[in-house]
Amino acid sequence: MxxxxxxxxxLGFKKVLVGLSGGxxxxxxxxIAVKALGSENVNVIxxxxxxxxxGSIKDSEVLVHNLGIQSENISIQPVVDETINQIKYIxxxxxxxxxxxxxQARIRGLYLMTYSNNNENLLLTTGNKSEMAVGYCTLYGDxxxxxxxIADVYKTDVYRIANYINREKEIIPQTIINKAPSAELKxxxxxxDTLPPYELLDKILRMYLEENKEFNEIKDVIGDEDLVxxxxxxxxxxxxxxxxxxPALRVSSKAFGYGRRYPIVQGWRK
Amino acid sequence: xxxxxxxxxxxxxxxxxxxxKILDGYKKAIEAKADLAIxxxxxxxxxxxxxxxxxxxxxxxxxxxxxxxxxxxxxxGLIFGAITEDNDKIGTDIHNSAILCFDGKIxxxxxxxxxxxxxxxxxxxxxxxxxxxxxxxxxxxxxGISICEDIWNDADYWYRRRYHKDPIQDLLKQNASILINxxxxxxxxxxxxxxxxxxxxxxxxxxIPLAYVCCVGAQTDLIFDGASMCxxxxxxxxxxxxxFEEDFLIFDTKEKSAPII
Numbered sequence: 001m002x003x004x005x006x007x008x009x010x011l012g013f014k015k016v017l018v019g020l021s022g023g024x025x026x027x028x029x030x031x032i033a034v035k036a037l038g039s040e041n042v043n044v045i046x047x048x049x050x051x052x053x054x055g056s057i058k059d060s061e062v063l064v065h066n067l068g069i070q071s072e073n074i075s076i077q078p079v080v081d082e083t084i085n086q087i088k089y090i091x092x093x094x095x096x097x098x099x100x101x102x103x104q105a106r107i108r109g110l111y112l113m114t115y116s117n118n119n120e121n122l123l124l125t126t127g128n129k130s131e132m133a134v135g136y137c138t139l140y141g142d143x144x145x146x147x148x149x150i151a152d153v154y155k156t157d158v159y160r161i162a163n164y165i166n167r168e169k170e171i172i173p174q175t176i177i178n179k180a181p182s183a184e185l186k187x188x189x190x191x192x193d194t195l196p197p198y199e200l201l202d203k204i205l206r207m208y209l210e211e212n213k214e215f216n217e218i219k220d221v222i223g224d225e226d227l228v229x230x231x232x233x234x235x236x237x238x239x240x241x242x243x244x245x246x247p248a249l250r251v252s253s254k255a256f257g258y259g260r261r262y263p264i265v266q267g268w269r270k
Numbered sequence: 271x272x273x274x275x276x277x278x279x280x281x282x283x284x285x286x287x288x289x290x291k292i293l294d295g296y297k298k299a300i301e302a303k304a305d306l307a308i309x310x311x312x313x314x315x316x317x318x319x320x321x322x323x324x325x326x327x328x329x330x331x332x333x334x335x336x337x338x339x340x341x342x343x344x345x346x347g348l349i350f351g352a353i354t355e356d357n358d359k360i361g362t363d364i365h366n367s368a369i370l371c372f373d374g375k376i377x378x379x380x381x382x383x384x385x386x387x388x389x390x391x392x393x394x395x396x397x398x399x400x401x402x403x404x405x406x407x408x409x410x411x412x413x414g415i416s417i418c419e420d421i422w423n424d425a426d427y428w429y430r431r432r433y434h435k436d437p438i439q440d441l442l443k444q445n446a447s448i449l450i451n452x453x454x455x456x457x458x459x460x461x462x463x464x465x466x467x468x469x470x471x472x473x474x475x476x477x478i479p480l481a482y483v484c485c486v487g488a489q490t491d492l493i494f495d496g497a498s499m500c501x502x503x504x505x506x507x508x509x510x511x512x513x514f515e516e517d518f519l520i521f522d523t524k525e526k527s528a529p530i531i
Contacts, residue, residue, distance in 0.1 A: 214327035261320040261392065264490040267284025268322055 003249035005036040007147050008122060017121035019112050019142070020044040020063070020071065022056025023181060024158055025126040027063050027172050029149045031165055033124060039068040043121055046073040047108045049080060051184050055175060062173045072115075076107040083107065101185035105141025113144050122146050125246050130155040130198060132245065132256055133205050134231065135238030136183075136191065143245055151248030152255040154205065155181070155198040196227055204231045210254045215269075232269065239264045271411050271448060271524070274299035274307040275509075277498045277517040279487030282316030283328070285335045289314065292339055295518065296348050302520055305409050306347035310452050310485035311382075311418045312366060314339070314352040317454035317485060318492070323353050323364055323396050340371035347372045347408055349415065351452050353397075354379055361398040368415050368452050370406060378406045382417035383437040390456060390492060391419075403437045405444040411523075414438070414446025414478075418453040421482075427471050442476055448523055449473070449480040457495035466499060466507060474505025479523045486516055502527065 008016065016037060018030045026044075033042045046060050057073075064071040080103060084095060091099075116123040125145035127137045132151050137143050150158060162172045181191040181198070195201055204222060207213040208231075219228045242256050243264060254260055276295035280288040292309055299307035311317055315332055322328050336352045347370060354367040365381035381400035385393045403420075405412040420437045438449065455465065465482075473480045479502050486496030498511035500521040506529035511517040 212324055212326075214325050216327060261395075262322065263282045263316075263318065263320050265488075266282040266316070266319075266322070267287060268282075268328065270281075270284050270287070 001032050001036040004032060004124075004147065004149055008037060011122075013120075013122040015041045015043060015119070015121045017112060017116050017119070017123045018042065018044045018126065019108055020046050020060045021126075021184070022046075022052070022060045022176065023184075024155075024162060024172075024176055025128050025150060027059075027176050028158055028161055028165075029124055029126045030063065030067060030069070031172065032149055034067045034069060042067070042069045043115075043119070044069060044071045045112060045115060046071060047076045047111055048073070049076050049104050049184075051104075051186055051189070053182075053184060055179065056184060059173045059176045063171075063176070066171050066173070074111065076104060076111065079107050079110075080104055097186060101183070102138045102141055104185050105138035105183075109138075109141045109144035124149050125151070127151050127245075128153055128155050128158050129252075129256070130195075130201055130205060131191075132242060132248075133209065133238070134195060134201070134234040135241050136195060137241065139241055139244060143241070145246050148246045148248035151245065152251045154202040156202045196231070200227075201231065204228060205235070208232060208235060209260070210252060212254075229269075236262070236266070236269055271306060271409060271522075272302075272304045273448075273450070273481045273500075273521045273523065274302055274304035275481055275483040275498045275500065275511065275517075275519040275521060276307055276309050277484060277486050277496045277511045277519070278309060278313060279494075279516050280310075280313055280316040280485060282319055282489055283322050284316070285314065285331055288316060289335050289339055292348075292350050293342055296343065296346070298518055299348075300344070300346050302518075304346060304520060306349065306413075308450055308452060308481060308483045309348075309350040310483050311368075311454040312351040312353065313452070313485060314350055316489065317351075317494075318392070318489065319353070320392070320396075329353060329355060329364070336369055336376065340369070340376045341374050343371045343374060345372060349450065349452065351417065351454075354381070356398070362396055364397055365400065366393065366397045366417060368417055368450075370408075370413075370415065372408075378404075378415075380404070380406075380415045380417070382420060383435055384419040384423055384433050386419045386432075388432075400437070403440050403444075405441055405446045412445055412447045414441030414444070414449045416441065416449070416451045418451065418455065421449075421451045421453075421472070422468070424468065424472050424475075426475060427468050438472070438476075442478070446478065449476075449478055451480065451482045453482060453484045454494060455484050457493040462495065462497050462513070465497075469499060469501055470505045470507060472505075473501040473503065477503045479503050479521075481521050481523075484511070486511075486514065502529075506530075
């Protein structure tokens, strides 16, 4: 809260903008923004696609109501469809699933940047530390924005924060906290299709990032050698993404950013 | 003394790959009947390794690889760059070092004295400075071994120096007969001329030959242009390596060569 507020005051931003997905991360960032700047200075945009669940839209609306903020709702679907329609000629009609997923994130990024540009809002990115670590994020998509508010907070800690916020009354809808985390970029997708459970992932990441442990030590604790190998590889391989990310408020002893300097091109784990 | 300058393109952190490059170059030096093969700064780990050096497992693996390289050496000398550790429990305990080996063993290690921390250089974050420098007697020559920045602090050349110490002068006081500098010097336009001019002034003034071996290759955003150089004791550039590709040069310090203009 303090970090966000200071950033806005010192740079002269009055209002901020968040893309609200119906998930935990954007809910927490929006809450922090409201606490830091007041509800009148926080705008959110809901940008559903054909893969967005009804629950997500409803949850977002409840959150908007609970926080008393301005919201807009605009579908990305026509632009996604038309982009695919236009670009399929140069892609020889072969659009990969991952390309389409990223395209959705990028259209959202485009909408948000356009809105931010026109209204002089500071766009906040909502990625958490766990996803930034393994690259579960889209460059020029959900990584768009001027300040990363929770990029140094592990997903498991995001949940702890949500429960803390709700300690007296339900501000973050419990349905958001309870549902399986999903990027909602393809049908019935959950984060755990690609990633290990966050409890396990964060345990590995903490050892690797904060404690500077290496493969052998981590695998001795975790047991699953292939999983540890995979996670560490994902962290290393996504250095190129993090290198292009917005500055992240630092709350841990080892945050991504200039306190952690790794070569992008390297072969240590080869 | 016949010195083989092995201008290689290492991959950061890929120790097996870099080790093979070093051993291949060493073999080539033996075939070329060289007395000594030299490789660039941190050639075993790649430059800059950044926070990889903070991992103890990384350092352990580098140490093991360095010993493996040394174990393969015979009478021909080999100098390569690697990180090494001291145990004085002050500072980082990590050094950016030149390792000299022959007869199957590491014989001598010279740490880097001047640790650059400006512009793209970030070495104080990682490396402790050498306490002292020493010449090493090898095949009737006194080798004055230094690493990159160590040679960039000449009192007569620079109007404003960055450091109080001058390890090159310290080596000369110990009667070094040949200077060897292993470098990773990032490219910028005009840089090659600056290197050449500075090294020429230094070798002429001190009347000592210099073998200056650079790495080549791009490491993410840093581009290393190679162009290793050899100077005779009159400040003449007598050999220069290719730019932007790997190269292998033989520099015979006893042989008279025409200066390259």
